[in-house]
Amino acid sequence: MTVERFAALRDDDTRMELVRGRVVREPPAGGRHGTLAMRMGGVIERFVRWRRLGHTFAAETGFILTRAPPTVRAPDIAFVAAGRLPSDRVPAGFVPVAPDLAVEILSPSNDTRTVASKVADYLNAGCRMVWVVEPPQRILRIHRSGVDATTVREHDFLEGADVLPGFRVALAALLDD
DSSP states (O other): HHEEEEEOOOSOOOOOETTTTTEEEEOOOOOOHHHHHHHHHHHHHHHHHHHHHHEEEEEEEEEEEETTTTEOOOOOOOETTOOOOOOOOEEEEESSSOOSEEEEOOTOOOHHEEEEEEEHHHHHHHHHHHEEEGGGTEEEEEEEEEEEEEEETTTTEEEEESTOOOOEEHHHHHHHH
């Protein structure tokens, strides 16, 4: 399936992504997932907006990672640095670049193989950093191209490194209900 045909699909019951030309469906995540995504997204959005670093995106925003094979992923939270979007404007359709930061929050329907595939797709498309949040374990794994993943534990600070310079927050503050 092409990116254009995928963009025309309508399905209100599941979350969809286009992975190497095939539609992949996931059930909606639960309440805890949604609350954590909102909390993390809000903290990132405030940080980015205050410093005019670029654009943040919520879940369901499709990013065209490749056209051959056609792959459109929708991270739970994403950030694209200023100047990377054409004319530095947010498009009405899918975002035509990989995010600089993609955040995936594990939900009960995710398995390790699926998440590893998403991380690889983001990094191979040029994403500079991927955060994978594992709520039951109260950890966050940071993935970057060419280096082993690092783990941030609940009592550690999460930092944005060169992707979100100056960003620093206690992971526990994001995970706590």
